[in-house]
Amino acid sequence: MTDWADAISRMVDAQREVREIDREHLWCHGQPAPPASRERIGLVQARRGVVLDSQYAEFLVHADGWPAFMQDVDLFGTSDLLGAPFDEAARLLSTLEPDVVDAGALDVAALIPVGASRTGIDLFVMPQAGGSTPNPVIWLAGLEVERYVSFEEFFPAMIEENLGEAADLREGQRESDG
Template identity: 50%
Template sequence: MRDARERVRAWDVEELWSFEEPRPPAGPGRLREVVQSLGHELDCEHVAFLLEADGWPAFMQDVDLFGTEELLGSPALETAMSLVAALEPEALDRAGLDRDSLLPIAASTTTIDFFVMPVKPGSPPVAAQVIWLAGGEVERYTSFADFFRHMIAENLDEAESLRKEHAETGG
C-alpha cells in the first residue's frame, strides 16, 4: 500500500490528495478496550491490521481507514454511523444487510462513501466481508485482506490515471 500511495503522490501534481503514513500499531490492551466498548469481537484480519497500524488516514484518496481511536467513538465514526442510519431499507434488503449489525471501518471525509463489516455479537472472530456503501452497495469484498488488496489496486489505478492526465496536458 505504501508503494501504491507513493505512486499516487508522484503523479498528484495538483495536490488533490492528502498523503499520510499509517499510525503506529495498536496494543493488545487497546484492542481489548475496543472489543469491550463495541460488545463483540473484531474480525481476525482487521485485528491483524490494527496490530500493524492503528488506522491509516487518507489511505485511499480521502478515505480514512479507522483505527481504535475511531472505533472507540469519534466524529468520523459518528458520521459513518449516521450514513448507516440513512440507508434506505430497500438498499439494505437488496444487499442482504441488517443495519444494526454493521460496523463502519473506513469512510470518506468528503463524500457518502464508507465501508462496513457485518458483525455478529457472540460469534468467534473470523474473516468477515467488507462492503463499500454509498447510498447503496457499491462493491463487496470477501474479507478484510481482499478489501485491502482492492484498495491497493484502486490506488495504483489512481496513479495511472494521474500519470496519463499529466502526460496529456504536457505537465
C-alpha cells in the first residue's frame, strides 16, 4: 500500500526541480489540490455512473487532483471528474482510431479518463473498477504510450517522468550555455 503523503512529497520535490530549471517556462507548474472527502468521491461515482479504482480513489483522499501533474497534463480531481475536463477527455477518447483500440484491447466505453493534457492529446485512462484487483492506468496520445499495472505503479513512474524532464532541461541549458 502506498504512503501517499510520502509519494506526494516526492512528486512535489520532482516538480520543484523541473520548475527551478525551466527558465524558458516551457511547462505549467501546479500543486496538488487539498484532499477530497469520501462522500465527494461517492458523489462522482453516483453522478457519472462509474466505479473508480480503489487506489485512485485513495489518492484523491490525499490530493483531490493535480493541475500540471506532468508538463501540461492534469491529473483529475473530483471537480474535473464532474465537469468539463472529464467531458472533453471522454470526447477525445472517443476519437481513438479502431486499430489503436484493437491493438490495446481497449473497451473505450468502460474507460474512465483520470487525466488529460490542456493543449495536446495525452490522456490517462483507467478501466472502470470491477473487483478488488487494481486496474491499469493507460497513457494514450493517439496511440498507447504506456500501460501501468496499477495507479500505485503509475504514480512513481510519473515522478520519474518529471525527474527525467528536469534532467533533459538541465542538459539543454548546459548545451545552450556551453
